[in-house]
Amino acid sequence: MARSGKSYKKIRGIARKEFSELMHEKTFILSVLIQLFIASFSTFLVIGLTSFYDPTAMGDMELQGTKIAVVGTDDNELYNLLQESKLNTKLYSDLTPAYTDFYERRMDAIIITPSGPPQGEDILNVEIYLPKSEIKSTLISMQLKEPLEQFEQQVRDIRTQRLSGYSPIDVNIIKRGINTSSTYFEFVYVALLPLLVFTPAFISGGLIIDFITEEYERKTMELLLASPASLLDIVSGKVLLATAIVPLQSFAWMLLLRLNWIRISNFFEILLVVTLIGLILVLLSSSIALTFKDRGVSQLLYSMILIFLFMVSYLFTNSPLNLVTRLSIESIGSMESGIWILIYSLVAAGLYVLMRATVSKNTITFKR
Amino acid sequence: MPGWFTIAKWEFFRSRLKFDARSSAMLIISLILVVLASAAAAQTEMSMNQKIYSISTTEPGLEHILESDQRFNTRIVNAYEASQFYRYGDDLTIIGNNAYLAQTRKSAAAGNALENTIKEYREIVLSSYNDVNNSHPVWVTVHDVERPQNFQLLSAEETAGRLEAGTEEDEQRQGSADLNDEGGEGITPGTYGSGSSFVPPEDIEELDEYQGKTFFQRQTISTPTHFSPPIPFTAILYAFLFIFPIYFVSQFYSTSVMDERTNRKGELILVAPLRAKDIVIGKTMPYILVTILIQAVITLYIMGIPTAFEGLKNVLLILATIFPVVLLFFALSFFGAILSRSFKELTFASVFLSVVISGYLFFPAMFTNIHAISSISPITLIVRLIEGESIMLDTYMFSTIPFYFVGLSAFAFGTFIFREEDLFTQKTIKEKIVDSFEIFLSHRYGSVFLLSIVFIPFVYMTQLMLIVMLFNLPVPYSVIAMIVLSAMAEELVKSAGIYTLFKRKLADISLKNAVRLAVLSGTGFFVGEKAVAVLTLSPIASSAFGSVMTMGTLLLIPLLLHISTAMVSSLSMYRLGTRRYFMAVLLATIVHSAYNMFILRVILFG
Numbered sequence: 001m002a003r004s005g006k007s008y009k010k011i012r013g014i015a016r017k018e019f020s021e022l023m024h025e026k027t028f029i030l031s032v033l034i035q036l037f038i039a040s041f042s043t044f045l046v047i048g049l050t051s052f053y054d055p056t057a058m059g060d061m062e063l064q065g066t067k068i069a070v071v072g073t074d075d076n077e078l079y080n081l082l083q084e085s086k087l088n089t090k091l092y093s094d095l096t097p098a099y100t101d102f103y104e105r106r107m108d109a110i111i112i113t114p115s116g117p118p119q120g121e122d123i124l125n126v127e128i129y130l131p132k133s134e135i136k137s138t139l140i141s142m143q144l145k146e147p148l149e150q151f152e153q154q155v156r157d158i159r160t161q162r163l164s165g166y167s168p169i170d171v172n173i174i175k176r177g178i179n180t181s182s183t184y185f186e187f188v189y190v191a192l193l194p195l196l197v198f199t200p201a202f203i204s205g206g207l208i209i210d211f212i213t214e215e216y217e218r219k220t221m222e223l224l225l226a227s228p229a230s231l232l233d234i235v236s237g238k239v240l241l242a243t244a245i246v247p248l249q250s251f252a253w254m255l256l257l258r259l260n261w262i263r264i265s266n267f268f269e270i271l272l273v274v275t276l277i278g279l280i281l282v283l284l285s286s287s288i289a290l291t292f293k294d295r296g297v298s299q300l301l302y303s304m305i306l307i308f309l310f311m312v313s314y315l316f317t318n319s320p321l322n323l324v325t326r327l328s329i330e331s332i333g334s335m336e337s338g339i340w341i342l343i344y345s346l347v348a349a350g351l352y353v354l355m356r357a358t359v360s361k362n363t364i365t366f367k368r
Numbered sequence: 369m370p371g372w373f374t375i376a377k378w379e380f381f382r383s384r385l386k387f388d389a390r391s392s393a394m395l396i397i398s399l400i401l402v403v404l405a406s407a408a409a410a411q412t413e414m415s416m417n418q419k420i421y422s423i424s425t426t427e428p429g430l431e432h433i434l435e436s437d438q439r440f441n442t443r444i445v446n447a448y449e450a451s452q453f454y455r456y457g458d459d460l461t462i463i464g465n466n467a468y469l470a471q472t473r474k475s476a477a478a479g480n481a482l483e484n485t486i487k488e489y490r491e492i493v494l495s496s497y498n499d500v501n502n503s504h505p506v507w508v509t510v511h512d513v514e515r516p517q518n519f520q521l522l523s524a525e526e527t528a529g530r531l532e533a534g535t536e537e538d539e540q541r542q543g544s545a546d547l548n549d550e551g552g553e554g555i556t557p558g559t560y561g562s563g564s565s566f567v568p569p570e571d572i573e574e575l576d577e578y579q580g581k582t583f584f585q586r587q588t589i590s591t592p593t594h595f596s597p598p599i600p601f602t603a604i605l606y607a608f609l610f611i612f613p614i615y616f617v618s619q620f621y622s623t624s625v626m627d628e629r630t631n632r633k634g635e636l637i638l639v640a641p642l643r644a645k646d647i648v649i650g651k652t653m654p655y656i657l658v659t660i661l662i663q664a665v666i667t668l669y670i671m672g673i674p675t676a677f678e679g680l681k682n683v684l685l686i687l688a689t690i691f692p693v694v695l696l697f698f699a700l701s702f703f704g705a706i707l708s709r710s711f712k713e714l715t716f717a718s719v720f721l722s723v724v725i726s727g728y729l730f731f732p733a734m735f736t737n738i739h740a741i742s743s744i745s746p747i748t749l750i751v752r753l754i755e756g757e758s759i760m761l762d763t764y765m766f767s768t769i770p771f772y773f774v775g776l777s778a779f780a781f782g783t784f785i786f787r788e789e790d791l792f793t794q795k796t797i798k799e800k801i802v803d804s805f806e807i808f809l810s811h812r813y814g815s816v817f818l819l820s821i822v823f824i825p826f827v828y829m830t831q832l833m834l835i836v837m838l839f840n841l842p843v844p845y846s847v848i849a850m851i852v853l854s855a856m857a858e859e860l861v862k863s864a865g866i867y868t869l870f871k872r873k874l875a876d877i878s879l880k881n882a883v884r885l886a887v888l889s890g891t892g893f894f895v896g897e898k899a900v901a902v903l904t905l906s907p908i909a910s911s912a913f914g915s916v917m918t919m920g921t922l923l924l925i926p927l928l929l930h931i932s933t934a935m936v937s938s939l940s941m942y943r944l945g946t947r948r949y950f951m952a953v954l955l956a957t958i959v960h961s962a963y964n965m966f967i968l969r970v971i972l973f974g
């Protein structure tokens with residue numbers, strides 16, 4: 001018992017040494033800056049996406065700013081649908097005047113309505129002219145989608161009766177006033193939140209490689225080993241620090257998201273998962289660093305393994321990223337999440353054994 | 369044989385030695401694992417959205433539709449159970465033909481997801497009928513038509529000048545009217561064809577073909593259900609494909625540079641009869657060549673092996689576009705490797721720089737095919753080249769010149785301090801940077817005038833990055849923060865040379881010198897800024913060139929501003945000493961932003 005107490009003190013000593021170095025070099029601040037950058041970049045994306053997929057989010061101002069020229073007759077079905085959908089349209093009987101107005105920026109898009117009757121046999125082709133390389137073109141495309149789909153539905157209601165054995169699926173979705181697109185919702189909870197909370201874990205995995213290989217390349221490992229601390233103490237101290245800074249940063253990101261009115265449930269379970277994954281990555285890369293002792297090779301190998309793990313995460317439910325998503329929106333029972341947290345703890349324990357084995361292998365070769 | 373070649377050869381063989389049998393084997397194994405996992409992942413929906421919505425349904429008929437979407441966690445229940453689940457917070461409950469939502473955002477999203485899934489299912493079922501005229505009766509054909517642009521990208525000072533002159537509106541009208549006359553004849557509606565040019569699809573396979581294209585190309589023909597606005601993600605995908613290898617190789621490069629510095633390993637090459645320039649070129653060349661080789665492979669992978677001259681030209685153009693990006697990546701990792709004092713610092717410096725450069729590449733590229741401003745990023749040009757469009761020389765210059773400039777000057781400044789006293793000592797980062805300025809300024813042609821010009825691309829890129837960073841602040845604050853921070857970047861750059869001269873005693877700290885240097889530095893910055901405006905902004909703002917030229921006397925105001933704010937910092941350094949440098953910059957920043965805010969008061973405060 002006394003032995004382990006002493007060892008703990010040494011480990012803490014190493015962790016403290018690394019921490020003060022980390023602060024001294026201002027690298028920690030730089031890392032927070034990096035993440036801040038990612039965060040603001042993602043928020044930029046969120047706002048971009050909201051407006052891309054949720055035209056209502058932009059308010060009516062932009063909708064009225066665009067003017068659409070419709071070429072056709074006023075009894076056309078599509079023209080009526082376009083008029084109903086709050087779009088700012090103007091009817092033209094011919095393409096040429098519409099095109100002149102478009103070119104001189106009095107109109108922002110031209111739609112040529114199909115002349116054939118819905119009951120007919122021919123395909124109805126809608127021609128749309130959009131301004132190239134202008135943001136308005138995207139806006140108009142989004143606004144046109146709904147009336148175009150309604151038009152397709154109208155024609156289909158008539159024509160699909162001619163298809164034998166076809167019966168449309170009839171599910172009536174009763175909305176409750178809240179309007180949000182699944183794309184936006186899923187972007188926030190499936191992409192943004194997991195990415196933000198796991199970035200510290202990814203960074204810590206790379207950090208520990210620097211901690212360890214640096215001692216070898218500067219030949220300071222010998223000096224450290226001459227002190228009463230063993231290699232295991234040294235590595236454990238470094239692992240401890242690299243893991244301990246993960247939940248701190250993730251906590252800050254979740255707080256930031258909360259401030260942005262993004263509700264996150266199961267706060268502490270998420271922190272637990274992130275810390276576990278951080279520990280797994282840190283243990284893994286400390287084994288890599290101890291084996292190769294070269295920074296370039298170890299970092300490359302770590303990045304490859306990280307990509308591999310990321311790709312594997314697509315393959316099964318409750319991968320760490322998916323687990324965080326499901327926890328944050330309460331889509332998982334506490335039983336199921338508990339089992340998966342246990343599984344990840346076992347993985348971490350396994351990697352701890354691997355790390356110890358690598359340490360003892362390197363202790364022998366090192367002392368000769 | 370030139371000196372750099374020897375170094376390059378040596379570097380090449382040394383880096384090969386690093387990979388012994390064991391590490392090569394591990395790397396190959398991990399590469400195979402990555403490829404296998406990616407192939408497996410590509411079979412899925414490539415999203416980690418498994419089972420995020422819970423649904424109870426009383427309709428067994430819907431089960432296979434719901435199970436086809438991995439987002440749904442479905443259970444089949446009877447009506448009573450369904451109502452119980454609904455009460456206890458299911459996202460969606462389907463009883464009979466009705467789908468009930470709860471009053472949460474998640475539930476609303478689930479409803480939207482269900483709607484889309486049903487729509488997709490309907491499309492699949494309808495596509496199985498080989499009767500396009502009845503199953504897909506409506507088609508949409510999109511034509512993208514070029515028309516004169518009338519947007520401007522001007523600095524605050526210029527906008528100010530225009531606002532005061534009250535000519536903004538008129539000039540823009542003038543500009544677009546001019547263009548109308550030129551281009552109006554060439555493009556007529558007839559050129560783009562009318563409805564008659566539409567070729568209806570013959571069968572379902574053709575429909576699939578159209579849909580397959582949408583991933584990489586702007587769709588031109590589709591059914592209303594598949595009709596979508598140009599989605600920005602293709603550009604991001606390309607950016608990833610091209611940027612990842614650069615990132616990896618630059619990691620090795622900076623490690624190699626750092627290696628020379630740890631334990632004074634590089635002392636031997638420094639005493640060899642070689643110039644610092646040769647050593648740097650020699651060390652860099654192998655890595656750049658390897659990266660370009662990798663990029664060539666990627667390009668050929670995307671484009672296919674070119675058969676005709678046209679294809680070969682596009683491949684070469686893509687490489688010419690990615691080259692400045694590679695250069696910038698390497699230049700900044702080189703500079704970072706020289707500045708940082710430990711591997712940790714280097715890791716963070718390189719991650720930070722990669723994130724910033726990627727941001728610079730990604731953010732504008734998202735607007736490919738949406739907005740002309742996207743051509744700031746070379747990735748946009750690459751996307752266009754891949755899509756078979758041609759790019760103009762001025763567009764190429766516009767997006768790559770900042771990269772060339774910043775890359776080459778970072779290399780130059782790094783080479784200046786590639787010497788013993790900076791490589792092997794624990795000097796602070798600030799001291800090292802000042803060292804590099806000192807060498808620049810003590811050169812025969814070096815002066816604060818030139819230094820200010822050299823810094824322009826740095827400031828330009830910083831300001832573009834600031835726009836991204838500050839975007840998510842609420843409106844008046846983001847504009848104010850933008851004004852203050854970009855003013856600070858400009859002031860920092862203008863006073864850095866003066867600070868170096870005073871600090872290192874290259875110039876006497878006298879009132880005369882303070883004034884003279886401020887005038888030189890301010891004028892240099894102004895000249896550089898205008899040169900950038902004329903050179904680079906002309907391709908995207910059709911009338912920018914003309915307006916800059918015709919503004920005449922209005923240009924005096926920004927010139928005076930740049931000189932006087934440089935004067936503020938140089939005089940305060942003269943009065944307070946170089947120790948108070950940061951305060952001097954702060955003072956100049958306050959003056960500069962106060963001026964800009966005064967000019968933009970209409971926008972800021974209504």
